Amino acid sequence: MNPVYLDNNATTRVAPEVLETMLPYFSELFGNPSSMHTFGGQLHRRIEEAREKVAALINAEPYEIIFTSCGTESDNAAIMSAVESQPRKRHIITTRVEHPAVLNFCQHLGRKGHRVTLLPVNKQGQLDSDTLLRTLDDDTAVVSIMYANNETGVIFPVETLSSILKERGILFHTDAVQAVGKIPIDVTKIPVDMLTISGHKLHAPKGIGALYVRKGTRFHPYIIGGHQEGGRRAGTENVASVIGFGKAAELARGHLGDDSAYLGKLRDRLEQGLLASCPNAGVNGDISNRLPNTSNISFEYVEGEAILLRLNEHNICASSGSACSSGSLEPSHVLRAMGVPYTTVHGSIRFSLSRFNTDGDVDAVLDVMPGIINELRELSPFGKKHSAKA
Amino acid sequence: MWEYTDKVKEAFLHPKNVGEIEGADAVGEVGSIVCGDALKLYLRIDKETGTITDAKFQTFGCASAIASSSALTELVRGKTLDEAMTISNQDIAGFLGGLPDQKMHCSVMGREALEAAIANYRGQPVKQKDEGRTVCKCFDVTEEKIRKVAIENHLTTVDEITNFTKAGGGCGECLPAIEALLQDIWSLKPVDKPSKPKILTNLHRIALIQEIIESEIRPGLQADNGDVELIDIEGSRVSIALRGMCTGCMMADVTVKGIQSKLRELVSNDIVVEALQ
Structure with a gap:
């Protein structure tokens, strides 16, 4: 039985068309695109077609796209390149709510002698451009701010931020892993210098990502070796995945408008249904600037891991920002940065949808969730007075 | 994804002895909503024989916290208070077929609730926070607790202390203090240097x-x-x-x-x- 999969910000299913496109490259078309012979060399053309499709999704030029192994590599490569190309500048600015691929990498550079500023967010998880302005100085090498948050779906004002930074001549990288394919992004209108994309968040397989590097931006390769990707990212191409990524980007571009509307409707029905049926629950994040597919809800007086495992019994997949489900003892750094009180942070659940979700999936959650929350509150020394039942 | 045993899953999905005991003879409360888990244990005690005739719990927490609470109530029922005092956190984990390393603190919470309830029954004063120096500020763990849990469970590494008590699992500032405490507990001496050989060719x-x-x-x-x-x-x-x-x-x-x-x-x-x- 297929699960009710509502964890699409973690990863998505490979679209059937994507898989079909990839299959020949695992069997008869196994060549190396760098080879001189036609058998291998013909793949080079296929890779360039995929590059065109990924570029088109964000309205970039194909040569501005570098294929990488994942979003994390793209993030690391972008920040490292910014730092290496400006050795005199030692200041890096990012936010407290970034993905670990950016946050931990910046902190790693911090331990190696760079100065790292972590911008705060407000209660809605929103960033203030004035705060950014105040932290900029002549020593600032790069600013890395995510396009949309993976946990709350909150979209940052990247257009405004990138214009400010362009005026100041400071490099700007954005981790757009959660945004690309979910909302329209046009790099001709948003002056970012570098932008990270991940394949498996938009129905391509895992193990493929891309970094957009605007024409004219100095780029230092992160992985050094052969001449692949114009010398900007060495290593024999992951041919099948690159081609699958291209197909997924093409599909995402075609679906973009329809998906947004469809997902928004589905998500809102899920969210409003849960808020109506479960007392003492509230949405985390700025709901007026949010990805259409994401809903992060805190259920007070219950713990997230317990909710997830009860949902799991009904074959429903979601995720939580609670300490116990994060593998550490501290709850989500994103929700804590937003100042979500501890009484609610442990009971946060993230539902993230994709175009493969249906009204039936939403119904499945709405059917079981009130019962689960009620039962766990009955168990809890804090929850009894907050249960739905009289 | 945690690797829970079938017994943990069963005790989490269908916990035994949930709820309050009206007019309980003893109540033990440990943990807090801030830390992410809390357990309130209620006991009914036969005053003549000193036997625990009923035990119920209320728990806020993850699957293993709920399962550990359920296991605790099953373990103490029918036991005298003196017998109950010998139940260790390992007994709770063992009853569940084991807990993942990082979840051992759930079993420790069970043992602490039992101690607190029995102390409550015997009219012993509730332990003051300042009795032991607080080592971990994030999770409010005292030196006394770390010493006790380390000795009872033969813990020798900082990671183990974190798994069993949560101490050091937050900002990490207290990790050196925990290390020093472990050195002290086990009197760990620096590794012996190679001794001088007597005759050298x-x-x-x-x-x-x-x-x-x-x-x-x-x-x-x-x-x-x-x-x-x-x-x-x-x-x-x-x-x-x-x-x-x-x-x-x-x-x-x-x-x-x-x-x-x-x-x-x-x-x-x-x-x-x-x-x-």
Whole structure:
């Protein structure tokens, strides 16, 4: 039985068309695109077609796209390149709510002698451009701010931020892993210098990502070796995945408008249904600037891991920002940065949808969730007075 | 995804003895909503025999916290208070077929709730927070608790302490303090240095000097971007050359003296070290 999969910000299913496109490259078309012979060399053309499709999704030029192994590599490569190309500048600015691929990498550079500023967010998880302005100085090498948050779906004002930074001549990288394919992004209108994309968040397989590097931006390769990707990212191409990524980007571009509307409707029905049926629950994040597919809800007086495992019994997949489900003892750094009180942070659940979700999936959650929350509150020394039942 | 045993899953999905006991003879409450788990244990006690006739719980927390609470109530029912006091956190984990390492603190919480309830029944004062020095501020864990849990569970590493008590699992500022505490608890002495061999053949002496320079001296210098090269050994005369940041370092003489005293300590008292340029 297929699960009710509502964890699409973690990863998505490979679209059937994507898989079909990839299959020949695992069997008869196994060549190396760098080879001189036609058998291998013909793949080079296929890779360039995929590059065109990924570029088109964000309205970039194909040569501005570098294929990488994942979003994390793209993030690391972008920040490292910014730092290496400006050795005199030692200041890096990012936010407290970034993905670990950016946050931990910046902190790693911090331990190696760079100065790292972590911008705060407000209660809605929103960033203030004035705060950014105040932290900029002549020593600032790069600013890395995510396009949309993976946990709350909150979209940052990247257009405004990138214009400010362009005026100041400071490099700007954005981790757009959660945004690309979910909302329209046009790099001709948003002056970012570098932008990270991940394949498996938009129905391509895992193990493929891309970094957009605007024409004219100095780029230092992160992985050094052969001449692949114009010398900007060495290593024999992951041919099948690159081609699958291209197909997924093409599909995402075609679906973009329809998906947004469809997902928004589905998500809102899920969210409003849960808020109506479960007392003492509230949405985390700025709901007026949010990805259409994401809903992060805190259920007070219950713990997230317990909710997830009860949902799991009904074959429903979601995720939580609670300490116990994060593998550490501290709850989500994103929700804590937003100042979500501890009484609610442990009971946060993230539902993230994709175009493969249906009204039936939403119904499945709405059917079981009130019962689960009620039962766990009955168990809890804090929850009894907050249960739905009289 | 945690690897829970079937028993943990069963006790989480269908916990036993949930709820309050009206007019309970003893109540033990530990943990807090801030920390992410809390347990309130209620006991009904037969005053004549001192036997626990009923036990119920309310728990806020993850699957293993709920399962551990359920297991605790099953373990204590029918036991005298003295028998109940011998139930350890390992007994709770064992009843569930084991808990993942990082979840052992759930079993410790069960044991603490039991202690608190029995103390409550016996009219012993509730322990004041300031009785033990707070080591971990994030999770409010005292030195006393760390000592107790470490000894009861034979914990020797900081990671284990974090798994069992949560101490050190937040900002990490207290990790060195936990390390020091463990050293103290187990009186861990630094690893024994190789003792001085009694009679040294030339071959022995050369091999020993080489080994000590490689394993005891170079790593320390390399950590400061310096290095040393062994050039020659003639009887008790050891010729070395300083490399890297050590070259031309103002402290070079001190470094050479340090190497000499190390070799004298570990090889023989007549070693003379000279540095070549």
